Amino acid sequence: MTHFARIVGTGGYLPERILTNAELETMVDTSDAWIRERTGITQRHIAAEGEFTLDLAEQASRRAIDMAGIRIDEIDMIIVATTTPDQVFPSTACLLQSRLGVHGCPAFDIQAVCTGFVYALAVADQFMRTGAATTVLVVGAETFSRIIDWTDRNTCVLFGDGAGAAVLKQDTAPGILSTHLHADGDYANLLQVPQGVSNNLAAVQEGRAFVEMAGGEVFRMAVKTLGRIVDETLEANQLDKSDVDWLVPHQANSRIIAATARKLRMPVSKVVQTVAEHGNTSAASIPLALDVAVRDGRIKRGDTILMEGFGGGFTWGSALVNW
Ligand code: ACO
DSSP: OEEEEEEEEEEOOSSSOOOOOOOHTSSSSSSSHHHHHOOOOOEEEOOOOOOHHHHEEEEHHHHHHHHHHHHGOOOOEEEEEEESSSSSOOOOHHHHHHTTTTTOOOOOEEEOOGGGHHHHHHHHHHHHTTOSSEEEEEEEEEGGGOOOTTTTTHHTTTBHHHHEEEEEEEEEEEEEEEEEEEOOGGGGEEEEEEOOOOTTTTHHHHHHHOOOHHHHHHHHHHHHHHHHHHHHHHHHTTTGGOOOOOEEESSSSSHHHHHHHHHTOOOOOGOOOOOHHHBBOOGGGHHHHHHHHHTTOOSSOOOOEEEEEEEEEEEEEEEEEOO
């Protein structure tokens, strides 16, 4: 018997502290006008000292679990997508498992940077289709502010912290219609934190491991690649552009989002956008945006939703979902 995965609850959490463009003007040589025009971002949330990825993940998860109306002990798999884990190990998923009081089920992290949530959703979907998991908590959580060089105007205006979560339950009808994952490691040097525990532990320990990005090249590749994945997803489901009710894209830059919407011939009113208020929260951005549109009533049962992401690696992917 085939099983399917259905999203039955979503949750989001943003740290209290808001960093505005006006404040950034006092930190680096930039302007509110430049940031708005080139990125669409007006503000981002920044985790407090002592507030970690796990804390954000826990808040978002509890909200998703509440909406799903499930018991904690029904969860039989936890997947956390993050680039900014609290510790080298255990995984953030294991730490979250303990926080939530879940015991025994598999729990693991996925690292695909901004495409992390789509990767995590795809993995959950595979486990659920085979019947190996019935109730999965999928989280995207980041404290990207910790790997940002706050003196580098090329990157520091773009990112923010946050977490989003989804509870998936097994169903006899989909749910997740299809997922599509890709990567090409040849592009690693265009978007990276070049240091890590194995090749430069000192840089990590001294807080010198920061995001480096060739912004223009990333921008062009993102637009081209996201256009292709829209076609791939629709073809796989024999659907037309007009069948998609909502686009819930990775929130990196409003101009990248607009280009993907144009490709879908979709009016901006059908695109869920949170980049202005959240900035780019990497793996958290898609589930945060999804949660906003579910809670404000835009996304309704029966709607067809296309989620897509692009990030470091490069990685890219999509998920088509029947809500
Ligand atoms: N304020 C003012 N000027 C700036 C700033 C800033 N914050 N940042 C860069 N500039 C300057 C640069 O120094 C450069 O100046 P120069 O021409 O004198 O050298 C100029 O602006 C660059 O201008 P453009 O190339 O026209 O900028 P562009 O329109 O490409 O916008 C941006 C730059 C916003 C970074 C864009 O390229 C972008 O969004 N790229 C994709 C970024 C992205 O999505 N990254 C995340 C991917 S997902 C992940 O995995 C993390």
